Amino acid sequence: MVDRRRMIRNYADRGVDPEIVERALRNATHAPSAGFSQGWGFLLLDTPEDVRRWWSVTTDPEALADPDDWLTGMMRAPVVIVPCSSKAAYLSRYAEDDKGWADRAESRWPVPFWHMDAAMASLLILQTAVDEGLGACFFGIPVERVSAVRSEFAIADEFDPVGVITLGHRVTDAGNPGSPARRARKSLDDIVHRGTWT
16 A cells, blocks of 8 residues: 555545544554654644635745646645644653653754654555545645634644644546656665665
8 A cells, every 4th residue: 555655736626534534543543653742733623614714824925816737636635634743742751761861952963853753653644545545635724824824723822833734535647647757756675775874
């Protein structure tokens, strides 16, 4: 199934079985997390009203009035999931006795595992979509819209959105076959450095 996973940007105008959405979210909770911190949260928008709110908060009014092909296809997705991460969950977890970093110093973390773990959970949602014969796309929230998203959907201060996932029944679009048709996938020889980088 991994070979079939790709980002889908054009959806049919039909709903998704709520049990599949719940399965995708449940699968997300099986992602690895440092110290089993589980510092993730998911904003689920699965009603037409909430999905419309999403696009109105994240899209320029001019674009909404005359959407291009990308926006038209994406807005038909009946489900929007916003994965979020909590740095505080990780700093608190690693200040517990079994970890022993009582100072909660963020500098101990070479990379922000809170974001990485939320991204791995997101990938499990994407993969569940493939397993269920659906399409999904992970993309970023425009930086200038993050504050409005937080406000509109009352996202807790402790959590930071790491992106957004659309989920729905895919439409085959011969005119836009996706990135792999326009760019070659790098070979393993180009990306795997065996024994040493050089």
